[in-house]
Amino acid sequence: MVEAKTQLDVKMKVVDLDVFYGSFQAMKNANLDVPDRRVMALIGPSGCGKSTFLRALNRMHDLTAGARVEGNVTLDGVDIYAADIDPVTVRHRIGMVFQRPNPFPKSIFENVVYGPKIHGERNRKRLLERAEKSLRAAALWDEVKDRLNRSALDLSGGQQQRLCIARVLAVEPEVILMDEPASALDPIATSKIEDLISELKKQYTVIIVTHSMQQAARISDFTSFFLLGELVEVGTTSEIFTRPKDKRTEDYITGRYG
Amino acid sequence: MADAAMVNAPDVKQDLSRSRARGRRLVDAVATLLLWSAASIVVGLLLLFVAYLFYKGASVVDWHFLTGNPTAAQAGGGIGPFIYNSFYILLLTLAFTIPIAVSAGMYLQEYASRGRFRQIVQFSAESLATVPSIVMGLFGLLVFVEAFHWHFTALGGALTLTLLNLPAMMRVTQESLAGVPATYREASMALGGTKWQTIVRAILPSAIGPLTTGVVLIAGRIFGETAALIFTAGASVSYGRSAYDPSVWHTAETLSVALYQTHREALVPDADRIGNGAALVLLVMVLLFNIVARVAGRRLSRRLTGKST
Amino acid sequence: MVGFRASRAHRDERIALAILMACSAIFVVAIALILGFLAINGTKLFFQDHVSPLAFLFGTTWDGFGGHYGALPFIVGSLVATGFAILVGGPLGVAIGVFFSELAPARIAAVFKPAIEVLVGIPSIVYGWLGLTLLVPALGAITHTNGDGLLAAGIVLSIMILPTVISLSEDALRVVPNALREGSASLGATRWETISRVLVPAASSGIAVAVILGIARAIGETLAIQLVLGNAPVLPKSLLSPASALTSEIIIDMGDAPDGSPFRHALFSMAFLLLLIAMALIILIRLALRKRT
Numbered sequence: 001m002v003e004a005k006t007q008l009d010v011k012m013k014v015v016d017l018d019v020f021y022g023s024f025q026a027m028k029n030a031n032l033d034v035p036d037r038r039v040m041a042l043i044g045p046s047g048c049g050k051s052t053f054l055r056a057l058n059r060m061h062d063l064t065a066g067a068r069v070e071g072n073v074t075l076d077g078v079d080i081y082a083a084d085i086d087p088v089t090v091r092h093r094i095g096m097v098f099q100r101p102n103p104f105p106k107s108i109f110e111n112v113v114y115g116p117k118i119h120g121e122r123n124r125k126r127l128l129e130r131a132e133k134s135l136r137a138a139a140l141w142d143e144v145k146d147r148l149n150r151s152a153l154d155l156s157g158g159q160q161q162r163l164c165i166a167r168v169l170a171v172e173p174e175v176i177l178m179d180e181p182a183s184a185l186d187p188i189a190t191s192k193i194e195d196l197i198s199e200l201k202k203q204y205t206v207i208i209v210t211h212s213m214q215q216a217a218r219i220s221d222f223t224s225f226f227l228l229g230e231l232v233e234v235g236t237t238s239e240i241f242t243r244p245k246d247k248r249t250e251d252y253i254t255g256r257y258g
Numbered sequence: 259m260a261d262a263a264m265v266n267a268p269d270v271k272q273d274l275s276r277s278r279a280r281g282r283r284l285v286d287a288v289a290t291l292l293l294w295s296a297a298s299i300v301v302g303l304l305l306l307f308v309a310y311l312f313y314k315g316a317s318v319v320d321w322h323f324l325t326g327n328p329t330a331a332q333a334g335g336g337i338g339p340f341i342y343n344s345f346y347i348l349l350l351t352l353a354f355t356i357p358i359a360v361s362a363g364m365y366l367q368e369y370a371s372r373g374r375f376r377q378i379v380q381f382s383a384e385s386l387a388t389v390p391s392i393v394m395g396l397f398g399l400l401v402f403v404e405a406f407h408w409h410f411t412a413l414g415g416a417l418t419l420t421l422l423n424l425p426a427m428m429r430v431t432q433e434s435l436a437g438v439p440a441t442y443r444e445a446s447m448a449l450g451g452t453k454w455q456t457i458v459r460a461i462l463p464s465a466i467g468p469l470t471t472g473v474v475l476i477a478g479r480i481f482g483e484t485a486a487l488i489f490t491a492g493a494s495v496s497y498g499r500s501a502y503d504p505s506v507w508h509t510a511e512t513l514s515v516a517l518y519q520t521h522r523e524a525l526v527p528d529a530d531r532i533g534n535g536a537a538l539v540l541l542v543m544v545l546l547f548n549i550v551a552r553v554a555g556r557r558l559s560r561r562l563t564g565k566s567t
Numbered sequence: 568m569v570g571f572r573a574s575r576a577h578r579d580e581r582i583a584l585a586i587l588m589a590c591s592a593i594f595v596v597a598i599a600l601i602l603g604f605l606a607i608n609g610t611k612l613f614f615q616d617h618v619s620p621l622a623f624l625f626g627t628t629w630d631g632f633g634g635h636y637g638a639l640p641f642i643v644g645s646l647v648a649t650g651f652a653i654l655v656g657g658p659l660g661v662a663i664g665v666f667f668s669e670l671a672p673a674r675i676a677a678v679f680k681p682a683i684e685v686l687v688g689i690p691s692i693v694y695g696w697l698g699l700t701l702l703v704p705a706l707g708a709i710t711h712t713n714g715d716g717l718l719a720a721g722i723v724l725s726i727m728i729l730p731t732v733i734s735l736s737e738d739a740l741r742v743v744p745n746a747l748r749e750g751s752a753s754l755g756a757t758r759w760e761t762i763s764r765v766l767v768p769a770a771s772s773g774i775a776v777a778v779i780l781g782i783a784r785a786i787g788e789t790l791a792i793q794l795v796l797g798n799a800p801v802l803p804k805s806l807l808s809p810a811s812a813l814t815s816e817i818i819i820d821m822g823d824a825p826d827g828s829p830f831r832h833a834l835f836s837m838a839f840l841l842l843l844i845a846m847a848l849i850i851l852i853r854l855a856l857r858k859r860t
Contacts, residue, residue, distance in 0.1 A: 063752055065673075088279055092755030102746035105769050115754040118282070118764065164750070171754050279757070286757035293666040296659055300729060301682045307689070310701055361590035369584060375591070382594040384852075388780075388845040389601060390787025392814045393838045396821075397601050400608060421597050428594070452576045454583040475688065482690020485789040485814075489821060514692045518790055521699065530700075537696045544688040548681070 158189025467559020609839025739773020
């Protein structure tokens with residue numbers, strides 16, 4: 001088992017995870033401890049299974065017909081795949097930001113308060129407070145505070161992605177999963193998102209898939225390397241980038257894979 | 259389970275078990291149940307209709323009923339000429355509809371260069387598609403029956419049905435052509451084919467499957483159409499004309515029109531019996547058209563795309 | 568040799584294009600002629616027979632041979648039957664569209680969808696026959712009336728518009744990007760919350776089009792409702808009293824109305840009114856779709 005060398009609390013623990021799409025096995029026997037309130041980067045070449053791994057952490061595979069997950073994933077010691085666990089509640093506590101911004105075709109305000117509303121908050125004043133707090137935390141408040149009722153689709157791509165982050169924060173999750181959140185954005189918008197992630201780890205556990213090694217180096221505390229459906233190696237980010245233990249990790253870091 | 263969570267993380271705001279979102283899960287379950295019931299009710303209705311029509315009509319339909327001549331005022335009449343007229347008008351209508359609508363569909367889908375003309379045609383087609391069939395029937399009455407002095411004819415009926423079905427046929431053509439991969443076009447054009455050669459030799463053959471399905475489904479609609487025919491093709495077989503008339507100028511009461519007339523002004527004592535039989539025959543025809551559409555469409559597209567084109 | 572063949576191909580191309588354009592033009596000419604003929608014949612009642620349009624639209628007495636051309640009973644009949652169909656068949660159809668798009672397992676869809684397609688194919692005269700021999704007696708037994716009237720017509724129309732509403736609202740939901748489903752689920756929404764709060768609103772313009780086309784189908788339907796309406800040319804007193812509609816009255820009276828008579832002109836005015844309603848619905852659809860882009 002590969003473990004992050006640390007005395008930190010373990011927020012999520014993955015044990016012997018397999019993911020199948022029909023008869024194709026996309027993830028083989030992955031094991032990982034995710035430390036609390038740190039940024040964990042998942043890197044590897046395209047098709048290595050890092051997104052598949054990420055989507056197993058909040059039971060998104062439940063939505064895909066033909067996808068099957070085996071093994072254990074625990075959040076604070078509780079197996080999120082156990083029979084009496086509600087995937088809806090799992091996703092309440094483990095939020096997700098996607099590769100492409102996916103705001104709902106509603107107003108900016110309605111996007112942010114979507115989560116709180118479905119979880120039962122109806123008081124308009126408290127919803128407004130929650131929206132402001134989340135938008136501030138996502139570094140978007142100043143840009144949108146005068147046009148909260150405008151359509152979210154009018155925002156730029158970078159703003160939309162920060163809105164999607166604000167939308168997740170408004171649910172007050174404990175873990176935030178990010179699937180290449182900056183891949184569709186320009187460099188300026190990307191750096192804003194990266195600053196934001198560094199800020200978020202004070203309160204949240206962040207697990208981020210990235211195709212950019214530079215990005216992983218800049219923002220993460222821990223890095224895990226995936227290849228061909230396997231989790232090859234995990235360690236502190238500086239270890240992985242300077243002294244990888246596995247030959248395959250080294251080859252990737254030094255640019256011998258695409 | 260909740261205890262374990264508490265021990266490991268004292269600041270946990272909520273546990274993960276189902277109980278937390280019980281109310282919302284209940285709403286979700288009820289909604290799911292309702293959606294399933296809605297779909298099941300409609301399928302159940304269809305089964306009810308089919309069962310009812312068979313129950314009422316099965317004892318009526320026999321060879322004599324299908325081929326016999328209708329009678330004016332005594333029991334025991336058949337529906338032979340009506341079936342003949344239905345197929346006659348169907349084929350005539352298809353002979354007009356297919357060339358015109360397929361051409362227009364090809365134009366809109368493949369030669370969309372002139373934006374304005376395209377928009378006008380598209381808008382006209384949409385408008386034509388919403389003209390109620392009774393209104394189309396009155397138009398046919400004004401033009402074919404009265405202005406052209408044709409009186410009630412199979413041709414006038416077929417032309418009216420052509421107007422009614424052109425938009426659907428054009429749409430089917432557009433959708434079939436749109437389903438052909440762009441690589442087919444590029445391949446043919448790259449080999450030096452003109453656009454027309456590309457369409458005729460590469461695109462149309464690969465679209466033949468869905469096109470056939472569409473044609474057969476539209477044929478089913480034409481076969482059952484009634485309102486547009488009453489004032490154009492007429493309702494007067496029993497007036498003593500030759501029932502199986504090959505001329506396009508003959509008055510042609512179709513099976514669906516006959517079913518309507520049966521209720522409205524039949525003099526025969528067994529009108530209900532004939533109605534039940536005719537309704538069953540119409541239903542069976544529709545089922546046949548549906549099955550043929552599926553099977554033929556699938557077969558044709560397999561054969562023609564398997565063969566090199 | 569190559570030059571000759573190229574020019575022949577070029578000529579073929581031009582001829583083909585001319586034929587295709589001519590066929591396309593038929594659509595334009597056809598709708599123009601229909602509008603023209605119906606407009607001329609549909610306004611003779613006002614211009615030639617000097618019946619006021621208000622007397623036609625709001626008059627409640629219909630007596631073709633007696634000089635009364637009030638079409639309000641039929642307008643009300645058409646609107647009530649169509650309204651009933653939309654209130655019942657609209658939500659039911661959208662719900663089934665949601666079912667096919669979001670819930671139905673592939674194996675169930677493989678059975679249910681062909682069933683819905685058969686439902687589209689059943690001729691309206693057969694629906695009328697079913698209404699006449701199955702529905703009307705049943706309603707009569709339940710309500711202790713004759714059973715015919717606007718309720719029966721509304722029920723028949725509800726079923727007849729279902730396939731249109733189902734398939735178009737399903738299409739509208741299917742084009743909603745999957746990213747929105749995942750986004751909603753990842754925020755802890757249940758499937759129903761995702762459907763009701765994200766997907767249906769996102770597909771609203773397409774669903775509106777589905778419902779409008781349902782209206783178009785219902786308002787133009789003739790034989791299916793003529794057989795169950797009871798055909799009384801009076802303002803309906805209740806959903807269970809005999810009534811008539813624009814379409815059904817045309818089919819009943821057309822054979823009797825003498826050529827060139829105001830009676831006949833009034834029937835054409837009713838047909839023209841139906842055509843105008845259909846055109847208005849097309850424009851409504853255009854507006855609904857424009858909102859989306």
